Amino acid sequence: MSDTMVAASVEVTQDEEIPILYLQGVERHYRQGDETLHILNGAELAIWAGQSVALVAPSGAGKSTLLHIAGLLEHPDHGDVYIDGAATAILPDHERTRIRRNEIGFVYQSHHLLPEFTALENVLLPQMIRGLTRAESGKRAVELLGYLGLQARLNHRPAELSGGEQQRVAIARAVANAPRILLADEPTGNLDINTADHVFGALTQLVRASGLATIIATHNMELAARMDRRVTLRDGLVVELA
Numbered sequence: 001m002s003d004t005m006v007a008a009s010v011e012v013t014q015d016e017e018i019p020i021l022y023l024q025g026v027e028r029h030y031r032q033g034d035e036t037l038h039i040l041n042g043a044e045l046a047i048w049a050g051q052s053v054a055l056v057a058p059s060g061a062g063k064s065t066l067l068h069i070a071g072l073l074e075h076p077d078h079g080d081v082y083i084d085g086a087a088t089a090i091l092p093d094h095e096r097t098r099i100r101r102n103e104i105g106f107v108y109q110s111h112h113l114l115p116e117f118t119a120l121e122n123v124l125l126p127q128m129i130r131g132l133t134r135a136e137s138g139k140r141a142v143e144l145l146g147y148l149g150l151q152a153r154l155n156h157r158p159a160e161l162s163g164g165e166q167q168r169v170a171i172a173r174a175v176a177n178a179p180r181i182l183l184a185d186e187p188t189g190n191l192d193i194n195t196a197d198h199v200f201g202a203l204t205q206l207v208r209a210s211g212l213a214t215i216i217a218t219h220n221m222e223l224a225a226r227m228d229r230r231v232t233l234r235d236g237l238v239v240e241l242a
């Protein structure tokens with residue numbers, strides 16, 4: 001191992017704050033015909049509130065798998081995911097769903113906005129599903145979209161928005177329910193360089209203002225350099241980049 005890389009440390013002393021997200025000894029394997037693909041082999045990663053982490057690794061290294069497990073969308077074969085110090089592997093599906101809805105926000109490479117609804121409605125709906133009134137949901141949606149520079153686009157449907165605008169709506173939707181963790185999988189991968197820089201800037205500004213614990217998978221080292229930490233995946237392990 002070179003002197004610029006060290007294994008990602010997750011040891012927490014009694015004097016340290018508990019990480020909001022902690023992947024402990026996570027393993028994930030897939031069967032492909034007669035072959036077993038070992039994607040994660042005891043991966044460990046701890047992230048604290050207000051910390052942004054760039055996950056930089058080549059395609060096929062397991063970035064999406066790591067994010068899916070961290071976001072409780074997949075179960076690890078071994079190991080556990082701790083949210084605010086609480087183990088999640090043994091939880092029933094309805095409890096994992098509750099945690100995803102309340103504690104975790106997701107942003108994908110494709111915005112996945114509902115095409116028949118406006119930008120405002122796309123951000124309003126997750127809050128109403130959680131139980132907020134339309135008035136409460138609408139107020140927060142307007143505030144978020146305005147913060148991301150979309151105050152003039154509230155009533156436009158996705159097809160009427162540019163790619164960068166669509167992705168900023170997706171970011172607003174991801175944080176609409178005030179999650180504590182934000183997971184983003186190549187959120188600027190479909191955008192040109194200038195638009196990607198603008199969207200990434202808006203995302204990191206929102207992350208810092210909200211105190212979110214954030215993992216962003218990206219191939220862009222310039223964008224990754226603007227985050228608090230950078231990690232990669234090597235032989236199924238999380239490795240810290242100095």
